[in-house]
Amino acid sequence: MKLFQVLLICFPLATCETTSDKSVIKLGLFIPGDIGGFAESKSLLPMADVARQQINMSPKYLGDYKLETDWFNTKADSGKAIQELFTFIGTKDQRDYVGIVGPVFTDVTKYISELAPFFNYVSVSPTASSSSLSQGSNKSNEEDISGERKYIYRNSLRLHPVETDMYKAVFQLAGKCGWDKIHILSGEGQNDMNEFRSSVIKVFTDEMKFLYRYSFTSSNKESIRNAIYELKKSNARIIIANFDEDDAYDVFCEAYKADFLSESLEFKGKRVWVLPSSYKNNWVAQEVNKKLSNGTCSKRDIVQAVGTYLTPQFQWNTTRLDRKMDTDYYFTDTWEEYSDLFYKEYADECRACQIEEKAGSLMYDSVWTFAMGLHKFLYHFDIEKGQINESHNNTGPERDVLLQELLRRRGSRSSDLMAAMLQLSFEGASGRIEFDNKLDRTCRSGFKVKIQQLRVLDCGNNTSDQCDVELVDVCAGEDRLDCEMESMWDTSIYSKLVPTCSNSTEFQCRCPVDSPIAEKMDQIIIGIPLTSLIFFTVTSLMGILLAITFLVFNIVYMKERVIKMSSPIINNIILLGAVLLYSYVPLLALMMGINDYSILDENHLIKLCSVKLQNWVFFIGFTTTFGALFAKTWRVYAIFTSKQPRNMILSDLKLMILIGILLSVDVILLGINEYLNRYKWAFQSAKSTLNVNNYHLLDDTPDVHGLVMCEFDPDSTGRLYETPWLITVAIVYKGLLLIFGAFIAFQTRNITIPALNDSKYIGISIYTIVVVFTIAGPVSFFLQSQPELLFGIQAAGIIFTTTIMICLVFIPKAYQLRYQPKEAIKNQTVTRDWDSLAVSRRESEIQQVKNLRQELNKRDTVIKLLRENEQQTITKSEGPCEGEGQVTQRSLFNSVGEDCIQKTLYNSGYSSAV
Numbered sequence: 001m002k003l004f005q006v007l008l009i010c011f012p013l014a015t016c017e018t019t020s021d022k023s024v025i026k027l028g029l030f031i032p033g034d035i036g037g038f039a040e041s042k043s044l045l046p047m048a049d050v051a052r053q054q055i056n057m058s059p060k061y062l063g064d065y066k067l068e069t070d071w072f073n074t075k076a077d078s079g080k081a082i083q084e085l086f087t088f089i090g091t092k093d094q095r096d097y098v099g100i101v102g103p104v105f106t107d108v109t110k111y112i113s114e115l116a117p118f119f120n121y122v123s124v125s126p127t128a129s130s131s132s133l134s135q136g137s138n139k140s141n142e143e144d145i146s147g148e149r150k151y152i153y154r155n156s157l158r159l160h161p162v163e164t165d166m167y168k169a170v171f172q173l174a175g176k177c178g179w180d181k182i183h184i185l186s187g188e189g190q191n192d193m194n195e196f197r198s199s200v201i202k203v204f205t206d207e208m209k210f211l212y213r214y215s216f217t218s219s220n221k222e223s224i225r226n227a228i229y230e231l232k233k234s235n236a237r238i239i240i241a242n243f244d245e246d247d248a249y250d251v252f253c254e255a256y257k258a259d260f261l262s263e264s265l266e267f268k269g270k271r272v273w274v275l276p277s278s279y280k281n282n283w284v285a286q287e288v289n290k291k292l293s294n295g296t297c298s299k300r301d302i303v304q305a306v307g308t309y310l311t312p313q314f315q316w317n318t319t320r321l322d323r324k325m326d327t328d329y330y331f332t333d334t335w336e337e338y339s340d341l342f343y344k345e346y347a348d349e350c351r352a353c354q355i356e357e358k359a360g361s362l363m364y365d366s367v368w369t370f371a372m373g374l375h376k377f378l379y380h381f382d383i384e385k386g387q388i389n390e391s392h393n394n395t396g397p398e399r400d401v402l403l404q405e406l407l408r409r410r411g412s413r414s415s416d417l418m419a420a421m422l423q424l425s426f427e428g429a430s431g432r433i434e435f436d437n438k439l440d441r442t443c444r445s446g447f448k449v450k451i452q453q454l455r456v457l458d459c460g461n462n463t464s465d466q467c468d469v470e471l472v473d474v475c476a477g478e479d480r481l482d483c484e485m486e487s488m489w490d491t492s493i494y495s496k497l498v499p500t501c502s503n504s505t506e507f508q509c510r511c512p513v514d515s516p517i518a519e520k521m522d523q524i525i526i527g528i529p530l531t532s533l534i535f536f537t538v539t540s541l542m543g544i545l546l547a548i549t550f551l552v553f554n555i556v557y558m559k560e561r562v563i564k565m566s567s568p569i570i571n572n573i574i575l576l577g578a579v580l581l582y583s584y585v586p587l588l589a590l591m592m593g594i595n596d597y598s599i600l601d602e603n604h605l606i607k608l609c610s611v612k613l614q615n616w617v618f619f620i621g622f623t624t625t626f627g628a629l630f631a632k633t634w635r636v637y638a639i640f641t642s643k644q645p646r647n648m649i650l651s652d653l654k655l656m657i658l659i660g661i662l663l664s665v666d667v668i669l670l671g672i673n674e675y676l677n678r679y680k681w682a683f684q685s686a687k688s689t690l691n692v693n694n695y696h697l698l699d700d701t702p703d704v705h706g707l708v709m710c711e712f713d714p715d716s717t718g719r720l721y722e723t724p725w726l727i728t729v730a731i732v733y734k735g736l737l738l739i740f741g742a743f744i745a746f747q748t749r750n751i752t753i754p755a756l757n758d759s760k761y762i763g764i765s766i767y768t769i770v771v772v773f774t775i776a777g778p779v780s781f782f783l784q785s786q787p788e789l790l791f792g793i794q795a796a797g798i799i800f801t802t803t804i805m806i807c808l809v810f811i812p813k814a815y816q817l818r819y820q821p822k823e824a825i826k827n828q829t830v831t832r833d834w835d836s837l838a839v840s841r842r843e844s845e846i847q848q849v850k851n852l853r854q855e856l857n858k859r860d861t862v863i864k865l866l867r868e869n870e871q872q873t874i875t876k877s878e879g880p881c882e883g884e885g886q887v888t889q890r891s892l893f894n895s896v897g898e899d900c901i902q903k904t905l906y907n908s909g910y911s912s913a914v
Contacts, residue, residue, distance in 0.1 A: 022066040025403070027052075027370060028088045029069050030102030030112060030123075032076040041104050044126070044363045045071060046341040048101065051367035054329055061375045064396070069367075074103050081108045082115075089119050095407045098374065099123060099417075101366050106130035113156035120411040122418055123156045124369055126362035129163035131199040155414050157421060157435060158442045159362050159369065163277070164203040166312040169449040170274055171207050172481040173310075174238075177511030181210045183236035185227060185251070187218045187243030200242050212236070218247055224254050232260045238514045241275045241309075245283055248275075252305040253297035262307020263493055270489075270512035273309040281471050303469065308454050308491050314358075315448035315476060326426035327368055334364065334429060361429035369433060373421030378402055381416055388420050451475035451483070456493045485511070527593030527708065528791050536585050536795040543582040543803055547575045550810040562817045567635070569652045573628040573659060574809065580621025581802045585795045587614050592787045593708040612674065612710065619666045619730055623737065625802070627662040629809065630741040631655045633762060637744045665733060673726040677712055742766050761808035768804050772797045 033042025048069055055067050072088060074081035081103060088097055100116075100123040103109045109128040116123050133153055174182070184204055186197050204211050212234060216227040228251070231239065243251065255261070262271040280286065284302055297305075324330050338360060378399045382389040394402070406413040425434040435442070452471040475483035489511060551572060558568040591614055635655060745762040776797045783790040 022064060023400075023403075025062070025065045025067050025374065026097045027067065027069045027367070028097045028100045028102075029071045030074050030081060030084065030088075030100050030108075031071060031104060032074050033071070041076070043342060044104070044359065047338050047360045047363040048367050049341060050334060050337045051364045051371075054327060054334070055368065055371040058328065060328065061371050062378075064399070065374075065378075067371060069101075070097070072102075074108055076105050076108060078108050078111050082111055085112060085115065089121075089409060093409055094404070095119075095121070095409060097121070098403075098406055099370060099414075101126070101363075101370060103128065106132065109133065109156070109158070110153075113153040116153075116155035116414065117150075119409055120406070120414045121155065122370075122373075122414050122421070124366045124421075125156065125158040125160075126366040127160045127359065128158045129160040131162050131164045131203065133158065134162065155418055157369070157418075159366050159430065159433065161314055161442055164199050166277055166314055166449050167200070167203055167207075169312045169451050169475060169477070169481055170240075170310075172477075173451060173475060173483065174208070176481070176483065176485075177514075179238050179511075179514040180208070181212065181514040182208045182238050182240060183212045183214065183231060183234065184240040184242050185231065186213070186215045187247045188215050197242050200240070204240065216243075216247075216251075218244070219250070221250055221254065224250050225258070228254045228258050228260055232258055235515070236271070237269070237512060238272050239274065241273055245276075245279050248279065248283060249297070249302065252302045255305040256297055256301040261304050262309075263304070265494060269516075271307060272512055273306050275306075275309050275311045277311055277313045279311065284469060303456060303493055306454070307493055308456070310474075311452050311454075311471065313450050313452055315450045323427075325428055327428070331429055335360070358430065365428035365430050365433055368426075368428060369421060369424060372424050372426065373417060376423065377406075377417045377420040381420065386416070388423060448476065448478045449481070450477075451481075453488060453491070455491060527787050528589045529788055530594060532788060532792060533586075533589045533594060536589065536791075536799070539799055540582045540585040540795075543799055544579050546803070547578045547582065547806060550806060551575045553810070553814060557817060560817055563813060566813055567632045567652060567655070570628050570632040570655055570659075571810070573656070574625055575806065577621045577624030577626070577628065578802050578806050580617055581625060581798055584614060584617045584621060585798055587617055588794060589791055591710060592791055612670075615673075615727065615730075616670055619670060619734070620663060622734055623662050623666050624659070625805065626737060626741060627659050628655075629762060629765075629805070630737065630744060631658050631662075633741070633744050634658075637747050662737070666730060669726050669730045669733070676726070738766055738769065761812065764808055765801070765805040769801045772801055 029045065029048055031041055031044050031048075033045070052067050052069055055061060072084040074084055088100065089095060099121050100112060102123070102125060103112055104125070104127050106128045109123075109125045110133065113123055113125075113133065133156070173179075182204060184201060186201060188197075201213065214227045214230050217223040224247070241248070241251070260271075262273065284299060284306070322330065322332060325334075335357065376388060379394055380388055380390055380392055381394065381402060382392045383394075383398065383402070402413065405411050406417060422435045425432070427433075450473050453474045454469055455472050457468045457470065474488040475481050554563065554568050554571050554575070557563045632655060741762055745760075745766070776793045780790055780793055783793070
């Protein structure tokens with residue numbers, strides 16, 4: 001005898017089923033049912049038998065027909081379901097079945113429902129609940145008479161409400177509690193639940209302002225562990241559990257191991273998990289027992305992790321056990337019949353697989369929906385008008401015609417049957433069945449949403465494994481959710497260890513927060529350690545003291561020739577710029593903030609940020625220092641390269657005007673930047689710097705660590721972005737200034753008057769600056785989130801280069817004044833190459849004049865000698881120059897070479913004159 005074979009049961013006060021003179025109408029039950037895999041789904045079959053028997057015995061419905069059912073085991077697999085579907089359809093033009101009750105899971109239902117219009121059958125699923133079956137997002141390329149595209153699942157109904165609709169209760173609760181940040185943890189790889197998981201994510205994405213998504217691979221502990229770590233790192237407070245019950249134990253066990261608990265004995269904050277409605281009421285105990293052999297977490301551990309979780313549920317009408325349904329049967333009697341049939345047929349295979357009232361009620365109502373729809377279609381469908389007419393009654397032959405057309409594989413009567421079913425309205429086991437939502441093709445009337453909460457019963461001083469838990473209703477409603485707020489949040493898994501809001505005056509019964517309360521948190525700066533600030537500030541003060549010492553030295557000895565020749569006024573300007581550079585270091589620390597100090601009042605820093613004071617101090621200090629140094633060196637270069645150095649007058653006033661011009665460029669660039677951009681203080685939370693293991697996750701008012709930054713203020717300017725090119729131009733300008741300084745230092749390298757020439761020291765200073773900032777610049781770019789290191793590198797670079805520069809300029813002056821006062825003002829070398837300075841060029845011109853004068857003396861001597869011997873003929877053999885013939889006086893003067901002249905002078909005794 002097959003498991004789904006009809007069991008004849010005689011009901012009280014009713015006659016037994018008789019079918020001798022009735023036509024047979026068959027339904028296919030597409031239900032998974034392998035023991036060990038989907039045994040609980042298979043237990044739906046006895047409820048289908050109960051409904052079938054009641055229908056066959058009912059005098060009101062299908063009186064001329066006998067309803068029979070056959071089971072098609074889909075095994076919750078889409079491929080297997082399609083294979084069973086073609087068995088259901090058959091190979092003949094006429095089918096044996098008018099329709100399908102099932103499937104159970106959404107992934108399988110999609111394929112069965114999509115093929116329904118093409119093979120002229122109707123399907124009614126008792127439990128498929130995904131919004132992916134809704135009409136809004138599922139339209140085919142076919143068009144109806146009005147030109148609109150047809151709904152893909154137009155021949156299918158489902159009795160379970162859209163599962164995601166129950167989350168509307170969560171949205172209302174979120175509105176009551178002010179929850180904006182929702183975290184959703186999804187399990188992937190569960191093929192039968194993928195559609196539902198996706199629909200849950202979509203509905204939360206559409207509704208919530210801030211949704212943070214996390215996922216893990218089902219049954220993969222390493223993946224679950226990583227997902228829990230990400231949740232903990234984000235300090236998630238309100239979490240939607242979007243995974244199957246089979247993964248619940250692993251998820252909450254890993255949460256317990258990671259100390260990611262729902263409550264804390266130290267803090268009043270709570271973590272709220274929202275679990276799916278598909279979880280059984282006793283899932284905690286069942287999952288712990290299931291994993292007992294290899295599990296590492298006890299029931300107490302799981303309860304500590306999941307806490308007093310919430311679960312949204314549809315409010316079924318099964319609580320009214322004594323009510324009479326529109327099927328003319330009482331719910332209590334119906335359920336007793338199911339239990340008797342279940343224990344006779346299935347108890348030996350899976351005694352614990354008896355379905356809950358909700359699932360059984362939906363299966364019962366699905367079969368009755370088909371029966372009532374068939375009755376309305378066969379008895380009241382007006383063939384001529386093509387519509388249901390309650391006042392029209394078909395004769396037997398007319399009903400047979402409709403039934404035969406409905407069984408055709410290529411017919412279209414299934415759409416008329418669907419129209420008849422959409423008009424149904426009756427009180428069933430699960431509530432009122434009324435398909436008033438044409439978009440979802442689901443029964444939703446009579447279903448109200450409620451929220452249940454886990455409560456830990458009194459079990460001593462801790463949550464031991466012997467503690468019992470139960471689900472209680474805390475919210476209910478249809479259009480508006482009514483919640484017992486005080487009762488909901490006046491509960492704890494540590495009820496014996498911590499005071500609750502009802503018996504304590506320290507805190508009120510309120511909703512847990514979705515994140516720490518920002519306005520009550522102390523903003524703790526991740527900035528400059530106090531020790532680092534003190535060290536660099538003291539070092540800067542020592543640098544300023546050194547600059548003041550050099551300034552005093554410069555003023556006291558400014559009339560000494562060594563100091564006077566080095567332009568003491570310009571030297572004082574150099575020292576003033578150095579003081580500004582040293583002052584930049586503590587100012588930079590102040591702008592970054594002191595580490596571990598709270599920002600209680602930032603008004604004292606507003607002006608520093610609003611004018612970007614650190615930019616002004618650095619750029620003006622740099623230009624003043626190096627502009628003055630290069631200006632006085634340029635004066636030396638200009639004098640010694642001038643052809644008329646005595647007329648070259650470059651006073652200190654002119655150099656100061658030049659320095660002023662260089663500074664005016666900075667002032668213009670920085671002024672335009674301040675005009676175009678406005679700045680404000682901003683506290684940037686640095687979560688990545690927190691140690692997750694040591695962070696008080698359940699503290700509602702924790703100290704928030706972050707960076708204090710002077711950022712662009714778009715509200716003050718009306719622009720979204722800063723104009724950064726002005727600062728870039730200022731930096732490039734400083735680079736050009738260094739290149740100019742390197743050029744004049746190279747050109748004056750051969751001037752050896754120590755009191756005048758600083759080219760060697762300038763070169764060393766520029767080299768030091770280039771090397772330091774070539775290293776510090778790129779490194780600083782990668783240290784923006786580590787202010788301690790960033791400040792240390794920048795401060796050390798500025799102090800080091802500034803100190804090197806002023807020491808190289810002023811220490812040699814002090815040494816020369818003390819030990820070499822005369823040598824310092826004396827030029828030790830006057831030679832240079834052809835492109836050297838003007839001094840060597842003048843020496844060369846003087847030497848040329850001397851050489852010309854010697855040549856003229858030589859010519860005068862030769863002329864005098866020839867006049868005394870003008871009659872004498874000089875022959876080649878007698879002449880002083882071998883190889884030269886007789887020449888006249890004029891030809892000798894014009895043709896005789898220098899060597900010949902020297903020989904002649906020597907032979908004539910005038911060597912001394914030469």
